[in-house]
Amino acid sequence: MTDLESGKEDYLLVTNGNSIRFVDEPDFIQKFIMFLKSNIADFNQQYKDLRERANEAVVDETAIFMEDEYIGFCGNKQLTLLNKMREFRGKNKNVG
Numbered sequence: 001m002t003d004l005e006s007g008k009e010d011y012l013l014v015t016n017g018n019s020i021r022f023v024d025e026p027d028f029i030q031k032f033i034m035f036l037k038s039n040i041a042d043f044n045q046q047y048k049d050l051r052e053r054a055n056e057a058v059v060d061e062t063a064i065f066m067e068d069e070y071i072g073f074c075g076n077k078q079l080t081l082l083n084k085m086r087e088f089r090g091k092n093k094n095v096g
Contacts (some may be wrong), residue, residue: 029054029089058077 002009011028013020020035022028050071054064 009036026092029092033082033085033089036078036085039078040075040082043071043078047075050087 001012010021010023013022013028013032015035016039018035020028020031022031047068050064050067053059
């Protein structure tokens with residue numbers, strides 16, 4: 001995107017209802033890492049909430065199992081991507 005008044009260029013990535021605005025590759029890497037960390041923290045909280053619901057007197061065990069599988073699968077994918085981005089950041093000297 002180009003700001004018509006200043007002429008400054010930046011980029012916008014929209015994913016999962018969130019947006020990441022960046023100006024160059026190092027900026028993108030840093031902000032994407034922060035985005036992934038936030039997603040992983042959300043999955044961790046969802047897992048804690050799920051464990052609390054699983055201890056209630058009346059639960060749908062199948063629904064609990066399916067949600068647990070979903071959280072585990074998505075969380076693992078996000079963690080794998082986070083590790084890859086950290087590795088990429090380590091190879092790219094321009095990233096802070």
